[in-house]
Amino acid sequence: MSPYPVGELVLFWSGLISYLTAGATGLAALAARREQIPHFLRLFTSAGVAAHLAFLAAAASRTHACPMFHLFEACVFLAAVAAVVALIVDLRLEVPAITAAASPLAALVAGAPYVSALQTSPAAIQPNAILPFHIALTAVAYAAFLLAFVTGILYLVQERSLKRHLMTPLVSALPALEITNAVNARAVMAGFALLTVGLAFGFARASLLEKPFFTDGRVIGGLITWGCYGGLTAMRLTRRYHGRSAARMSIWSFAVAAFTLFGATLLGSGVHHS
Numbered sequence: 001m002s003p004y005p006v007g008e009l010v011l012f013w014s015g016l017i018s019y020l021t022a023g024a025t026g027l028a029a030l031a032a033r034r035e036q037i038p039h040f041l042r043l044f045t046s047a048g049v050a051a052h053l054a055f056l057a058a059a060a061s062r063t064h065a066c067p068m069f070h071l072f073e074a075c076v077f078l079a080a081v082a083a084v085v086a087l088i089v090d091l092r093l094e095v096p097a098i099t100a101a102a103s104p105l106a107a108l109v110a111g112a113p114y115v116s117a118l119q120t121s122p123a124a125i126q127p128n129a130i131l132p133f134h135i136a137l138t139a140v141a142y143a144a145f146l147l148a149f150v151t152g153i154l155y156l157v158q159e160r161s162l163k164r165h166l167m168t169p170l171v172s173a174l175p176a177l178e179i180t181n182a183v184n185a186r187a188v189m190a191g192f193a194l195l196t197v198g199l200a201f202g203f204a205r206a207s208l209l210e211k212p213f214f215t216d217g218r219v220i221g222g223l224i225t226w227g228c229y230g231g232l233t234a235m236r237l238t239r240r241y242h243g244r245s246a247a248r249m250s251i252w253s254f255a256v257a258a259f260t261l262f263g264a265t266l267l268g269s270g271v272h273h274s
Contacts, residue, residue, distance in 0.1 A: 004059070011055035012076065012110075018048030019083065019107035026100025030173060037096040037173050045083050045103045052080045052110065066132045072113045074135055079110035082143035089147065089183055095175040098183075101150045109146070131205055137198030138222075142257055144191030145229065149254035151184040152247035159244060181243065184250055185236050192229040199226060221260030228253040 004012070022044035029037045056077060060066060086102035089095070158174045174180075199222055232249050235241035241249075 005062070008055055008058045008062075011051050011058060012114075015048040015051030015055065015076075015080075016107050016111055018044045018051060019079070019103045019110070022048070023100060023104030023107070026097065026103075029100075034173070037100050039096050041096060041103070042087060042090065042099055045087055045099050045106075048103065048106065049080045049083050049087075052076050056080075074139055075113050076110045077136075078139040078142050078146075079106040081140050082106050082109065082146045085143050085147050085187075086150070093175065093179055093183075095179065097154060097174050098147075098150060101154060102147065105146055105150065134198055134201035134205055137194050137201060141191045141194035141198055144187045144194065145225075145250075145254050145257050148184050148187035148191065148250040151180045151187065152250040152254075155180040155184065155247040156244065156251075159247075177243075181246070184247060185242065188229060188236060188246075188250055188253075189233050192226070192233045195222075195226055195229065199223075221256075225253070225257045225260050228256050 022041040025041040025044065026037050056073060059073065082102060083099075083106045086099045086106075090099040154174055155177060158177055158180065161174075162177070202219070202222070232241070232246070232253055235249075236246065
């Protein structure tokens, strides 16, 4: 039986459906061979963000504690932040393709741990004053990595189309290579900086506990992710690493980051298992 009441689940599923509707709107526009992706898909994404933030607020009000002390709630928050970041970049640069691509990924991130939420308590992690900073900074960092993943895919698709001289509606609908490369670079660097601080808060919290943290799967995965994006950031800054190679690296790095969220739990017990 779900630990969440019906009202909260309605908010969660409403957000999920809104994200998927935004993604479907973008895909439908491309399938119809339109040269522009409809801007009103931003409304669906915004509705998804509002629903998921309301879900987290309702959970916090019910438990009288900060939400996100559970992988499921942390992923809902991550998805909302990623959608907000995509919307900000979209509105600033007028590239709705970014929102269209990020929205279904936000739905996947929020929905993937839902099954585990049906079996474990939302207060599975013992809270303290440091933990909210660790979770929030890490979630925002992963949201930046998701944006880098999205722009990496858009870059490769656009480059492939241009290289083959395919002047299709897809080429017009996608942002220019210079834009996707610039957004990708900034997202990687910002995410790496946020993850560095977030991990520092995490280690500060772990030092207060009497549990091993270097045997914790998510700690190991987080350090691997930090290494991947640290290397990519260093190459971006020192070698002018850009274009197709950087796009591919941001995609592979996000695959590692996703593993730290959903798969690394199987690697061992520690501070994330109370």
